[in-house]
Amino acid sequence: MSTILEMRSITKEFPGVKALAGVDLDVTEREIHAICGENGAGKSTLMKVLSGVYPHGTYDGDIVLEGDTMRFGSINDSEDRGIVIIHQELALVPYLSVAENIFLGNETRNRFGLIDWDSANHRAAELLARVGLHENPTTPVSQLGVGKQQLIEIAKALSKRVKLLILDEPTAALNDTDSAHLLDLLRNLRDEGITCIIISHKLNEIADIADRTTIIRDGRTIETIDMADPDSTQDRIIRGMVGRSLENRYPDRTPDIGEEVLRVEDWHVDHPTQAGRNIITGASFNVRAGEVVGIAGLMGAGRTELAMSIFGRSYGRNIRGRIYKNGQQIQVRDVAEAINHHIAYATEDRKQYGLNLLDDIRHNVSSAGLGKISPGGWINGNEELKVAEEYRASLNIKTPNVLANVGKLSGGNQQKVVLSKWLYTDPDVLIVDEPTRGIDVGAKYEIYTIINKMVAAGKAVVVISSELPELLGICDRVYTLAFGRITGEVPVAEATQERLMELMTIERDQPLPTKELNS
Amino acid sequence: MNVIAGARDLMTRHLRESGIFIAFAMIVVLFSVLNPNFLSPGNLTNIILQYSYILILAIGMLMIIVAGHIDLSVGSVVALTGAVSAVVVIRMGMPWYMGVIAALVVGLLVGMWQGFWVAYVGIPGFIVSLAGMLLFRGMTYLVLDNVSLSPFGGTYYQIANGFSNGLLGGAGFDVFTVLIFAIAVVGYAVSQWRSRQGKIAYRQTVESLPMFALKILLVGAVVMWFGYQLSQSRGLPLVLIILAVLIIVYALVMQKSVFGRHIYAVGGNRHAAELSGVKVRRINFWIFVNMGFLASVAGIVYSSRMNAAQPAAGNMFELDAIAACFIGGASTTGGIGRVGGAMIGGLIMAVMSNGMQLMGVPQSMQQVIKGLVLLLAVAFDIWNKRRAAAAR
Numbered sequence: 029m030s031t032i033l034e035m036r037s038i039t040k041e042f043p044g045v046k047a048l049a050g051v052d053l054d055v056t057e058r059e060i061h062a063i064c065g066e067n068g069a070g071k072s073t074l075m076k077v078l079s080g081v082y083p084h085g086t087y088d089g090d091i092v093l094e095g096d097t098m099r100f101g102s103i104n105d106s107e108d109r110g111i112v113i114i115h116q117e118l119a120l121v122p123y124l125s126v127a128e129n130i131f132l133g134n135e136t137r138n139r140f141g142l143i144d145w146d147s148a149n150h151r152a153a154e155l156l157a158r159v160g161l162h163e164n165p166t167t168p169v170s171q172l173g174v175g176k177q178q179l180i181e182i183a184k185a186l187s188k189r190v191k192l193l194i195l196d197e198p199t200a201a202l203n204d205t206d207s208a209h210l211l212d213l214l215r216n217l218r219d220e221g222i223t224c225i226i227i228s229h230k231l232n233e234i235a236d237i238a239d240r241t242t243i244i245r246d247g248r249t250i251e252t253i254d255m256a257d258p259d260s261t262q263d264r265i266i267r268g269m270v271g272r273s274l275e276n277r278y279p280d281r282t283p284d285i286g287e288e289v290l291r292v293e294d295w296h297v298d299h300p301t302q303a304g305r306n307i308i309t310g311a312s313f314n315v316r317a318g319e320v321v322g323i324a325g326l327m328g329a330g331r332t333e334l335a336m337s338i339f340g341r342s343y344g345r346n347i348r349g350r351i352y353k354n355g356q357q358i359q360v361r362d363v364a365e366a367i368n369h370h371i372a373y374a375t376e377d378r379k380q381y382g383l384n385l386l387d388d389i390r391h392n393v394s395s396a397g398l399g400k401i402s403p404g405g406w407i408n409g410n411e412e413l414k415v416a417e418e419y420r421a422s423l424n425i426k427t428p429n430v431l432a433n434v435g436k437l438s439g440g441n442q443q444k445v446v447l448s449k450w451l452y453t454d455p456d457v458l459i460v461d462e463p464t465r466g467i468d469v470g471a472k473y474e475i476y477t478i479i480n481k482m483v484a485a486g487k488a489v490v491v492i493s494s495e496l497p498e499l500l501g502i503c504d505r506v507y508t509l510a511f512g513r514i515t516g517e518v519p520v521a522e523a524t525q526e527r528l529m530e531l532m533t534i535e536r537d538q539p540l541p542t543k544e545l546n547s
Numbered sequence: 548m549n550v551i552a553g554a555r556d557l558m559t560r561h562l563r564e565s566g567i568f569i570a571f572a573m574i575v576v577l578f579s580v581l582n583p584n585f586l587s588p589g590n591l592t593n594i595i596l597q598y599s600y601i602l603i604l605a606i607g608m609l610m611i612i613v614a615g616h617i618d619l620s621v622g623s624v625v626a627l628t629g630a631v632s633a634v635v636v637i638r639m640g641m642p643w644y645m646g647v648i649a650a651l652v653v654g655l656l657v658g659m660w661q662g663f664w665v666a667y668v669g670i671p672g673f674i675v676s677l678a679g680m681l682l683f684r685g686m687t688y689l690v691l692d693n694v695s696l697s698p699f700g701g702t703y704y705q706i707a708n709g710f711s712n713g714l715l716g717g718a719g720f721d722v723f724t725v726l727i728f729a730i731a732v733v734g735y736a737v738s739q740w741r742s743r744q745g746k747i748a749y750r751q752t753v754e755s756l757p758m759f760a761l762k763i764l765l766v767g768a769v770v771m772w773f774g775y776q777l778s779q780s781r782g783l784p785l786v787l788i789i790l791a792v793l794i795i796v797y798a799l800v801m802q803k804s805v806f807g808r809h810i811y812a813v814g815g816n817r818h819a820a821e822l823s824g825v826k827v828r829r830i831n832f833w834i835f836v837n838m839g840f841l842a843s844v845a846g847i848v849y850s851s852r853m854n855a856a857q858p859a860a861g862n863m864f865e866l867d868a869i870a871a872c873f874i875g876g877a878s879t880t881g882g883i884g885r886v887g888g889a890m891i892g893g894l895i896m897a898v899m900s901n902g903m904q905l906m907g908v909p910q911s912m913q914q915v916i917k918g919l920v921l922l923l924a925v926a927f928d929i930w931n932k933r934r935a936a937a938a939r
Contacts, residue, residue: 363821363823384819399805405806
């Protein structure tokens with residue numbers, strides 16, 4: 029096996045910041061090579077250098093591909109040499125068909141200069157078969173789920189005769205089945221002779237699929253390890269990424285559980301546009317002061333829908349059921365009422381639903397609790413700045429100052445801004461939806477610490493997550509949700525991933541195991 | 548930090564805004580070199596009188612644009628409100644204030660009509676106001692029976708053509724005008740000082756004292772010079788007082804009030820705003836009501852200035868108002884923009900039109916140049932943003 033790609037002491041500076049300080053990377057032909065590092069370690073910058081987003085001359089160091097020194101001036105140059113990058117945010121046009129997306133910018137034309145759709149669709153079908161996707165090439169992409177869209181991106185890369193495929197967090201938005209399928213596909217592609225570089229935060233996934241792993245920290249290569257080596261444990265990778273060993277991935281907490289704070293009874297929600305389609309059916313749950321309650325469920329089980337319908341009817345229609353706060357039944361007809369009842373909901377989709385990316389940290393932090401600093405409807409700007417500074421310090425938001433745009437922060441720091449915003453509303457119940465999605469190990473630990481501080485102060489937290497180890501690591505009790513029904517309630521001491529998974533896959537018409545519901 | 552470093556720091560931090568100020572200053576200098584009459588007291592007065600209604604419209608338009616909408620109907624609303632006022636005052640012979648009240652009521656009703664469709668039915672503002680543009684123009688013709696009504700005369704005529712002059716006598720210039728400007732400068736200095744003290748109390752970084760004094764002196768000097776020029780001509784135009792009050796009030800609303808912040812939140816990310824407890828529909832409704840209100844104010848000022856209500860009044864005003872916002876740095880996709888920026892944008896258009904008229908540039912050429920200015924201003928803004936992003 030020969031080296032296909034070598035990057036030698038790549039250094040990239042932005043004004044005032046050294047993003048890469050001499051990174052070395054060598055990738056062998058026909059291997060799956062993982063790159064690990066915390067957010068901000070320089071992984072994305074490195075891949076942008078490799079794919080020509082930062083053209084030759086704007087960085088120092090050499091890129092050697094198949095023995096030749098490369099001087100890419102643009103993405104087109106790197107694609108000509110068979111390097112294709114698939115970004116975390118997929119770049120598909122929703123209203124175009126699968127085939128149109130695959131050949132976008134690369135259309136085959138007939139002799140009249142028009143696109144030959146018959147041959148394009150035919151070739152698209154072949155590519156889809158290679159990635160194991162059984163869809164009609166004329167289907168609009170918007171009708172397919174994220175998992176299938178990811179496969180279309182790979183088909184698109186294959187149509188460009190890719191030799192070196194780079195995937196940035198390919199499974200971040202996928203459920204377990206889709207992830208497993210994608211990883212299988214990558215193995216097949218490797219066997220067909222395609223080299224893969226995969227950037228991922230999911231360490232068990234890396235352990236599962238990578239042949240070798242390069243760890244990057246603070247713009248430097250720490251080490252490249254062979255995953256076949258028994259010493260290449262997840263702990264070793266984490267140690268390399270954070271520069272210290274994380275004894276425990278979840279901070280310790282001694283539960284001190286008090287009175288019930290929130291109880292939801294017999295909650296029903298219908299789909300907002302499809303009449304008669306039930307999304308949540310008769311869900312009941314509660315959470316007590318000082319308690320972290322988890323809600324586990326597969327994609328599409330209705331986790332987010334349950335939370336958002338409770339949070340001021342932000343989702344669905346024909347919502348029925350009862351909400352009790354501290355034993356009193358309450359009405360929560362809109363978000364303002366929810367905030368007044370000290371209920372907070374931090375969304376799973378920071379960019380779409382959580383933040384105003386055009387605005388600065390300061391205004392985002394105050395956006396849900398503006399009333400507290402605005403006597404008579406006029407904002408006290410100095411007080412606002414002080415509040416934002418306090419949260420920057422206490423939540424360790426890494427930014428020179430709070431006047432920086434949130435759109436430019438890393439995922440972990442954006443998540444801390446979202447949490448700051450909700451902590452500032454002084455919630456008694458905080459519902460966090462996928463609080464650690466797409467953020468690195470170090471930042472995850474910090475988020476868990478924030479949750480622990482909340483419950484230590486006698487508040488209640490509901491965590492929605494698709495990562496079962498996370499729920500087992502931080503919760504006191506876990507509810508399972510499947511097809512819109514609460515199918516089980518398990519104290520964490522009795523819970524295992526297998527037990528939860530069993531409850532999470534109970535189908536709509538199957539009877540529920542009554543034992544758990546009464547515990 | 549010495550003064551020069553401070554100035555440079557201020558410039559780079561506010562390049563987006565200062566860029567437009569510099570462009571404005573350059574245009575003013577250019578025209579004053581090309582035409583010595585440009586900065587004469589009489590001409591400065593004329594610029595204010597001629598473009599006051601565009602600036603009034605641009606205030607409301609800015610709020611609509613920041614929220615992510617657009618309003619194409621304001622020109623027609625200017626015509627309709629002016630027409631209603633003319634019918635009340637001229638045809639029915641009622642006193643001037645009844646005309647004003649009638650116009651304001653019509654403006655508010657128009658705003659509620661459009662706000663309802665945009666906020667509660669969910670039709671894009673572009674469509675609603677495109678329909679409104681036809682609707683209200685047609686209604687203007689109906690109200691006026693296809694003929695112009697004139698003259699208003701009397702107090703109504705004074706709204707846009709009146710001056711406060713000679714209240715305190717003069718010594719070659721109007722003392723009252725100069726006094727008002729002096730009070731404004733002192734008020735500005737005091738409010739800036741208090742804001743600076745507030746920042747110091749909260750341990751924020753502030754510009755150094757000499758830098759601060761220099762800024763106040765510079766602004767004060769320009770304002771006083773402007774006031775002195777006006778006082779040598781016809782005195783303080785009433786419409787300038789109306790305009791100044793509107794600008795100050797709306798700039799405060801946009802920058803300091805919860806309502807204003809919610810407008811930015813809706814334009815920046817509607818979903819996030821909704822999930823933060825912002826009542827998005829209510830905000831959308833009220834900014835259109837407000838636009839109707841300001842359009843009726845502009846309608847009153849315009850009909851007063853023309854001393855008549857004409858069926859074709861206000862034609863294309865919406866485009867001038869929209870251009871003012873975009874030249875002044877508002878984002879086409881919402882979420883970004885300031886009242887002050889829109890005012891400078893409007894003044895750039897005003898100064899260019901006026902300067903070219905003085906030089907006898909034909910109307911056709913003026914249109915071409917104004918079109919290019921709009922395009923280049925937005926291009927500059929985009930280039931500027933990219934540069935700022937690259938400098939990070």
